[in-house]
Amino acid sequence: MSTNTVTRADLAEAVYREIGLSRSESAELVESVIDHISDALLRGESVKLAGFGTFSLRDKKERMGRNPKTGEAVPITSRRVLSFKPSQVMRERVDSALSNK
Known part of the structure; x- marks a missing residue:
């Protein structure tokens, strides 16, 4: 992982190592979580x-x-x-x- 900033790629790599999903599935999972968080915030939810x-x-x-x-x-x-x-x-x-x- 990066030394100063954790990127989406870093998170996807961590999911790949920890859970064992493929790299593309790990990247999709990270994107999906970020999208769900963003969508909830756009709706005014915490x-x-x-x-x-x-x-x-x-x-x-x-x-x-x-x-x-x-x-x-x-x-x-x-x-x-x-x-x-x-x-x-x-x-x-x-x-x-x-x-x-």
Whole structure:
């Protein structure tokens, strides 16, 4: 797997090694899971993966921001953003891995 970023190809390769599906079936499975997650989010649903976390859409209100170059106040329009909240299991796993370094 890559050192800095996990790609779809990396996930498909992991499925191939762990489960034993063919490489093309593994790639199709990864694509299918990503498509299902995306479709659910587009419908406005939250996606909860037990032991991993929850993906959800959040509405942000319009607010005033500042152009860092000029210092000028600029309105930032309201928008919908994707957010991810890791599960407690994932938080603990990452924390323990980082504290062991």
